Amino acid sequence: MRIFDPHIHMTSRTTDDYERMAAAGVRALVEPAFWLGQPRTSVGSFTDYFDSLVGWEPFRASQFGIRHHCTIALNPKEANDPRCRDVLQVLPRYLEKDGVVAVGEIGYDSMTPEEDEVFAAQLALAVEHDLPAMVHTPHRDKARGTDRTIAVVRESGIDPGRVVVDHLNEVTVARVAESGCWMGFSIYPDTKMTPSRMVAILQEHGLDRVLVNSAADWGRSDPLLTLRTGEAMLAAGFSDDDVDRVLWRNPVEFYGQSKRLDVSDLASVDATFEGNSILRGGS
Numbered sequence: 001m002r003i004f005d006p007h008i009h010m011t012s013r014t015t016d017d018y019e020r021m022a023a024a025g026v027r028a029l030v031e032p033a034f035w036l037g038q039p040r041t042s043v044g045s046f047t048d049y050f051d052s053l054v055g056w057e058p059f060r061a062s063q064f065g066i067r068h069h070c071t072i073a074l075n076p077k078e079a080n081d082p083r084c085r086d087v088l089q090v091l092p093r094y095l096e097k098d099g100v101v102a103v104g105e106i107g108y109d110s111m112t113p114e115e116d117e118v119f120a121a122q123l124a125l126a127v128e129h130d131l132p133a134m135v136h137t138p139h140r141d142k143a144r145g146t147d148r149t150i151a152v153v154r155e156s157g158i159d160p161g162r163v164v165v166d167h168l169n170e171v172t173v174a175r176v177a178e179s180g181c182w183m184g185f186s187i188y189p190d191t192k193m194t195p196s197r198m199v200a201i202l203q204e205h206g207l208d209r210v211l212v213n214s215a216a217d218w219g220r221s222d223p224l225l226t227l228r229t230g231e232a233m234l235a236a237g238f239s240d241d242d243v244d245r246v247l248w249r250n251p252v253e254f255y256g257q258s259k260r261l262d263v264s265d266l267a268s269v270d271a272t273f274e275g276n277s278i279l280r281g282g283s
């Protein structure tokens with residue numbers, strides 16, 4: 001199984017995780033810029049973080065044979081802090097960098113007027129820089145948050161085929177499918193969305209425009225839940241080709257729209273990688 005994790009916060013993970021991911025077949029990933037737990041109080045804290053997403057973290061990933069890409073944005077939570085607002089001014093220079101494959105995570109946390117303004121401004125940046133957009137949906141009041149997200153995406157004029165709306169569940173998937181946006185699912189160990197629930201959604205909605213990720217952030221999470229979802233798909237009767245489509249070709253197609261994704265050389269190494277069986281037996 002070759003895996004492209006389209007949304008994983010490696011900054012919060014250890015080298016042990018990189019090692020286990022490589023053994024599980026993870027060959028490439030996208031790390032979206034997000035909050036860091038402790039609130040940031042100045043623009044400089046953001047630029048240091050963005051620099052690590054385009055510099056240090058890709059180097060760390062490369063030591064495990066994993067291709068690292070990122071998305072850059074002012075996240076919805078910190079959009080509410082006036083001390084962080086000038087981050088919008090430094091974004092254009094990061095959005096021109098090679099490893100940056102989308103504007104994100106943008107969207108809503110608490111659905112405040114500040115978040116409205118920052119979300120719309122960053123969708124405009126995505127259009128201007130000809131990049132896809134990676135949109136986070138709130139974990140509270142998800143249905144209303146998702147409806148409002150779709151409305152703002154529509155107003156922005158960005159092609160919905162260049163937008164992924166993430167952290168979906170059974171309640172929100174249909175409205176995003178209908179909008180023409182890509183559907184993102186973050187799989188967690190025991191909350192929000194699990195591999196078996198994900199399989200049921202794939203059975204009902206099909207494999208088109210679906211991205212599955214392990215998020216793996218500061219909360220309780222597991223960077224191998226992409227693999228576990230692939231295994232659950234196979235157990236439910238999906239083919240190897242179906243799994244490859246969801247866990248590899250779909251993220252390549254979506255982030256390939258940035259024209260900055262270079263994973264063509266990675267496709268061939270899959271056959272030599274037999275780490276899956278070790279993990280199945282050993283953990």
Ligand SMILES: [Zn+2]
Pocket residue numbers: 007009032034105215217
């Ligand atoms: Zn995230």
